[in-house]
Amino acid sequence: MDILEQKIKVQGDIVRKLKAAKAGATTDEERASLSTQIKDEVAKLLSLKAEKEASSSAPSTADETEAEADKADAGAGASGQVVTPWEVEGGEDGIDYDRLLRDFGTQEITPELIARVEELTGKPAHPWLRRGLFFSHRDLKELLDAYEAGTPFYVYTGRGPSSDSMHVGHLIPFLFTKYLQDAFDVPLVIQMTDDEKFLWKNMSLDDAAIFLRENVKDIIAVGFDPAKTFIFADTDYIQHLYPNVLKIRKATTGSMVRAIFGFTNSDNIGKWGFPAVQAAPSFASTFPHMFGNRRDIRCLIPAAIDQDPYFRLTRDVAPKLGYLKPSLIYTRFFPGLQGAGSKMGSSSPMSAIFLTDSKKQIKKKIGACVSGGGETIEEHRANGANLARDIPFQYLEVFLDDDARLEEIRVEYSAGRMLTGEVKKELIAIMADLVANHQAARAKVTDEQVTEFMSVRSFDHLGLAEFRDYAKKQTGKQKKKKNKKKATPAEPAAAAAPTSTA
Structure with missing residues (x-):
């Protein structure tokens, strides 16, 4: 281990100890003081990592550009703002979302895009779209273009079962997902990451399983259609997840994971491997009982923007595997009752x-x-x-x-x-x-309903085969037009215009 690596390890230990101390703090004043110390020490750690990276060789392949472009410190900086999948802290005025758009490289949801959603669904846009709660996206326009052309998509969201009681902030992505499922009439998969909570928290697998079933009851209560919804626990569905998990891991280097998530040698290896587990549901082939072996079905993921690091990695490896990149639609953070900088949790x-x-x-x-x-x-x-x-x-x-x-x-x-x-x-x-x-x-939610939603069952009734046939017919029509155009002399523009397609 060289000197820089030693410094990074020591600095990482300092940050972890401060975070542990903050977790055990009993007063707001103590937590605020520790938050300030954490921000200062994180800045030092990121500076050391940047120095280490500058002295190392360049990425081994050009394919790493999207993932490598957004480092683990993309949400951190001089203002003290930190946005990662495990920690969200803003400045005195809360989160600077304009800065997140720049740092993460996502696009703003425009009025034109919202109007497009209304046009394709024939329904008013959700108030959370109009009011900017869901404010940012990746490739939403591309997904809508494909949907209009006859290509199906499914929605993927999830929940980490960290306690037996959810709060209204947890409800927001599921209420919005319900709108998406109903408005577009599409299937939905919901991942319950019991493995993640086991790896990151002081929680047994047995406790995670108990919390999971309680959380699933809350999710079902939102009103999802069981005929179009599959809810799964990672530990239950792993035999189906694993083929794509393996492919993702083989296409991902340790340097990519370290750069995006900031893992160190002291993190357990389960954490290093988990991003592939959260990435796998982004690909339709992970659900053969729903989509067979099809690779043409797109995926839309509604999530809080702190989850973007996972899906930057997902989108980076997708072309390497011959898969379509998932599209994403991101929400702002829902504030705690004690102010913009406060956190919501069962401990408070x-x-x-x-x-x-x-x-x-x-x-x-x-x-x-x-x-x-x-x-x-x-x-x-x-x-x-x-x-x-x-x-x-x-x-x-x-x-x-x-x-x-x-x-x-x-x-x-x-x-x-x-x-x-x-x-x-x-x-x-x-x-x-x-x-x-x-x-x-x-x-009104019964244990039998939980079992039904979580069972691996046939979804042939979704009619995706008909959707696929429709897309094939459209493609066939385009080929016929193309062949006809080659076989006949060019017509004047005025005559050709009525037969053109958008």
Whole structure:
């Protein structure tokens, strides 16, 4: 081991010890102090890694460019912002999403793209698309082009079962996935990463299995169609995952994984191998009981943007395996009740609204959450609310369906004519209804339904063969036109125009 490697190892140990200390901290002040120390030490670690990389040889193949372009520190820098699959920390004003777009190299979802979704589905775009909660994508336009041309796709999302109770932030990707499944009428696969939680957390496989089934009940309660939905645990479905997992691992170098995820020699080898497990469901051949051996079916993945490192790797190896790159649509982070920089988790009950909370608990939590209103009524009337800091309004942006009412609150609250208590009262009613409705739906979910959703079964009824035949017919028509064009003299442009295709 050279001197730089030794320094990197020592610095990595410092960061891990600080993170462990933060996990065991009991006060907000202690956690804030440790967060500052972690940011400083991470900056030092990244500087050492950059120095090490500069002194090493260039990547061995040109195929590594997409993965190598975005390093593990893509979400970290001078401002202290850190965005990785395991840690998300913003500055005082929260996450800088414009910077994430630049650092991760994703594209912004434009009004034109949203209009295209509405045109293809014949349905209004989801409010979360219109309001920018889902704000960024990779190759969404390409997927929509293919869909319009008759190429099918499926949706892939997932959940890491870290506890037996999910919160409303966990619900967001599943509610949006439900919209995608219904609007496009497509199949869905949901990966439950019990193996990931075992590898990263102090959790037994038995505990992960218990949490998993409880989480699956919450997911089923969202209302997914069992005829078009397959939910699987990695440890249960591994024999089907493994062929593609092996192919992905063979196409991936250790330097690529280290560069993207920042793993070190002290990380267990399970962590190094896990990215291939999360990548495998991006390819239709991972689900032969649904899609046979077809490789022409595309994949759309809705996820929080902190998961992008996994799918940068996935998209990098896809061409090497002869697979289509998955398309992705990314959401912003949902804030904790204690402010933009806070985290939601079962270890801090007041940090989030859990799907098991009573109306009384919801009222208490929202009443105590961070607001952007003035300290006094006089100050609030004079200056209005700071909506960028106000958690109740940010929750209304997500969960209040009425666009006109949301805009009315925005205007009145920011002008100081509406008080914080009034905004919180409106949010309490909305969240209490949401959670109560979810609890009622979940109570109806049986163990037999869980087994049904998670069983490896035939999905022939999806009609993908008909979809494939349709695509073949379209291709055949194009070939006939091409052959006819070769066999006959060119026609004037005005005469040819009516027979052209988009």
